């Protein structure tokens with residue numbers, strides 16, 4: 001199928017109108033154009049292109065119409081037209097308007113366009129002058145009579161018309177358009193047998209055939225459907241000159257000439273085959289402008305030429321590129337929104353976890369208070385009455401609606417998070433595919449766009465979109481970082497909660513120790529001393545100015561409250577409201593003023609690790625977990641020979657209480673008087689002997705904000721003259737630091753308690769009465785709360801009731817924390833023997849067994 005076919009009756013005008021006239025409007029709009037005549041020798045190529053004086057061919061008709069079009073628009077536009085006329089003969093270029101200039105070279109300019117160096121360019125818009133020039137030039141063309149054609153053209157003739165156009169409205173649009181029109185009369189393909197050429201003619205024929213063969217090869221390569229085949233334009237000057245016309249930015253018309261004679265069947269068939277292949281070449285055509293303007297295509301002109309295939313292809317390529325970038329942007333935006341949603345969910349999750357944890361701690365606090373009240377009641381009643389009337393466990397506290405909602409929301413949020421993860425994976429895959437598609441399109445540009453300006457424009461287009469995508473990515477990362485910071489605030493709050501829990505455990509354990517007058521091993525005492533010193537001094541372990549060391553070189557954790565503050569809050573936590581106020585106040589991210597040392601402390605290795613970690617899952621709350629390690633002093637500070645301790649304590653454990661009483665060191669046993677606790681609460685009670693635990697169950701919890709509460713007891717006690725003022729550790733190896741304990745919720749909330757403070761003996765003898773137990777040695781002793789097991793036996797008569805410790809049971813993934821001591825549990829037989837584990841476990845130094853009471857009464861302490 002061809003666009004149009006003419007028989008012998010077709011006139012020059014018909015051929016011109018059907019093939020070339022349509023190019024003129026594009027030409028003055030900046031579109032390149034090419035018309036070439038192809039076919040066997042003697043079939044009318046020159047006649048079609050040049051014609052005769054009476055029947056001018058395409059050259060003249062085209063130029064006439066071009067000049068008319070220029071004239072019509074000359075009010076608005078300013079044109080300059082130049083013309084050159086050359087021939088390629090035996091692979092040499094001759095200037096037909098100035099044959100004396102010799103052979104000319106082809107050169108490629110900086111824009112990649114082929115130029116004939118030194119060619120004569122005639123500037124005229126006079127059609128008559130043009131015709132005269134052409135006739136004159138054609139006479140210079142190499143023509144020789146052959147057997148096939150008396151006036152056979154032995155060369156390829158190329159008429160080049162350059163149109164430069166500029167708007168006269170300079171202030172409105174400084175736009176210059178430049179277009180070239182090639183009109184080419186090819187030498188005829190010929191068969192030597194037919195032309196019967198010899199000598200020079202044969203040589204000419206060989207050159208002609210060679211260049212036409214090169215042209216044919218280019219046509220074949222360009223017509224390949226995948227467009228990836230290499231096009232070798234360099235095989236001949238003809239193909240080099242026609243490079244843009246064939247495969248570049250040009251609208252090209254090929255007029256194939258064939259003979260009606262059956263004897264020329266073979267040539268006709270070959271010609272039509274070539275023409276058919278050339279028909280499938282898709283050139284990419286767009287208006288050429290210099291300098292570049294933002295307006296890529298004049299809309300009116302685009303509409304006028306939208307039917308042209310090259311233009312459509314160009315638009316298609318650009319559209320594909322823009323579409324690929326747009327889709328990338330959309331996916332990137334969706335990903336950003338998804339990330340944001342994900343972070344919002346995580347933050348919401350943290351909020352709900354905080355709510356639940358707060359409630360767990362509140363429940364624990366209430367239970368503790370209940371037990372403290374029970375203990376007071378039990379001391380004032382007869383044992384029999386107590387046993388019969390009082391329940392064993394605190395009343396169940398129903399969850400608030402807020403907590404129930406938090407649990408429900410957590411489930412929903414987890415489902416949502418799962419959904420988002422799936423969507424994210426799908427979007428990321430789509431994004432990768434689209435990026436690959438855009439990359440392939442960009443790679444196509446150099447092959448499909450021959451014009452340097454076009455390549456530049458499309459390259460810039462690509463760059464702009466790539467930058468937009470990069471910008472979107474950066475926005476996404478910035479947003480993500482913001483969210484990470486927000487989320488970290490919640491993580492920090494979780495740590496705070498965890499610290500509160502640890503502090504609470506410490507306080508309760510100290511209370512327990514005090515209530516039951518237990519001795520603690522020296523190393524534990526040291527740890528506790530350090531802990532209280534920190535509270536008293538208002539400095540953290542790791543504060544740079546802290547003399548205790550261990551913090552040198554560490555960086556302050558700037559975005560969390562101090563441990564002291566947490567402990568103070570615990571001590572002063574008289575109501576739920578305050579805790580809530582703290583919970584809903586985000587800790588500061590920026591460092592506190594240096595002068596406020598109470599609010600600055602250095603991070604432990606764990607907190608530093610968490611600080612730099614991107615894992616946003618709050619830490620699980622475990623006893624002996626990382627939270628405890630934070631409060632742990634440096635190993636050298638708590639150095640203790642466990643083997644030494646173990647042996648000593650072992651002997652003590654195996655001996656009866658009586659034997660303990662007789663020991664050389666201070667005895668561990670306390671009096672069997674069931675009213676002992678009451679005695680110690682009364683003024684003027686017996687002073688404990690050195691080496692004994694201060695029996696007073698009501699030590700004061702110092703208020704760090706109240707300097708009076710931190711006055712050395714050694715000075716205060718004599719003035720009080722009350723019991724429990726004995727100076728312990730007479731036989732100790734070092735000075736005993738002050739210890740202050742909260743023994744009840746009331747005391748916790750008060751800094752002015754009347755009860756005497758406790759001092760724990762630091763004597764070696766006391767230390768030797770303790771031995772750390774392997775928590776695995778007794779199935780009922782679990783330090784990590786799994787399974788919850790009783791730690792204490794039911795209290796025998798005459799012994800103050802033991803505190804039932806129930807740490808918060810966390811119902812969320814942060815892990816359960818439970819150390820339960822249930823007197824009613826059957827785990828420990830009354831007066832049961834203590835099992836000694838085969839191994840000592842230094843990491844769990846809080847687990848000890850000691851004896852207390854008289855006779856066979858032994859109490860397991862934790």
Ligand SMILES: Nc1ncnc2c1ncn2[C@@H]1O[C@H](COP(=O)(O)OP(=O)(O)OP(=O)(O)O)[C@@H](O)[C@H]1O
Nearest residue numbers: 040041042043044045046047149151152153187188
């Ligand atoms: N349509 C036509 N009407 C009248 N004469 C024609 C027509 N086509 C060709 N001729 C005449 O046929 C002869 C050969 O034509 P022409 O020289 O144009 O062929 P060509 O294809 O250019 O040959 P070559 O390749 O050898 O140069 C010329 O004398 C030309 O005037």
